């Protein structure tokens with residue numbers, strides 16, 4: 658029963674092999690976030706501003722929530738008048754854009770739309 662917390666601490670210890678656990682672990686690329694910014698202008702900006710999804714407003718709603726929840730909210734329910742019209746590459750790029758807007762660090766691997774992966778990532782704004 659004691660092994661689990663020790664194992665978690667070992668993962669947090671900074672070994673390069675550790676799987677990502679939060680949005681601070683470099684889980685999307687700069688290119689992907691940039692693509693997401695363009696998609697946001699095209700598909701989302703008529704109803705939203707990125708300010709709604711950044712800073713304190715974002716942290717209040719999404720801090721500590723699995724990344725899968727944000728991804729699915731976008732992929733399955735947005736745009737409100739055309740739900741489900743975004744493909745996985747679009748929905749992941751939009752999610753990456755929102756993470757970048759919250760000063761989350763970029764990494765080398767694009768954000769995946771794999772739900773098992775996304776469920777294991779906790780949304781963690783840098784300021785929280």
Ligand code: HEC
Nearest residue numbers: 697700701702703704705718730731735736737738743751
């Ligand atoms: C036609 C208007 C419209 C468009 C276009 C639209 N949305 Fe929304 N979106 C809404 C409304 C209205 C809500 C709030 C609905 C609710 O919470 O019941 C919402 C809610 C959301 C939420 C949840 C907000 C939160 O903090 O709980 C996210 C995330 C989101 N939208 C992302 C997007 C993205 C990304 C796009 C572009 C692909 C998009 N939306 C396009 C109208 C729109």
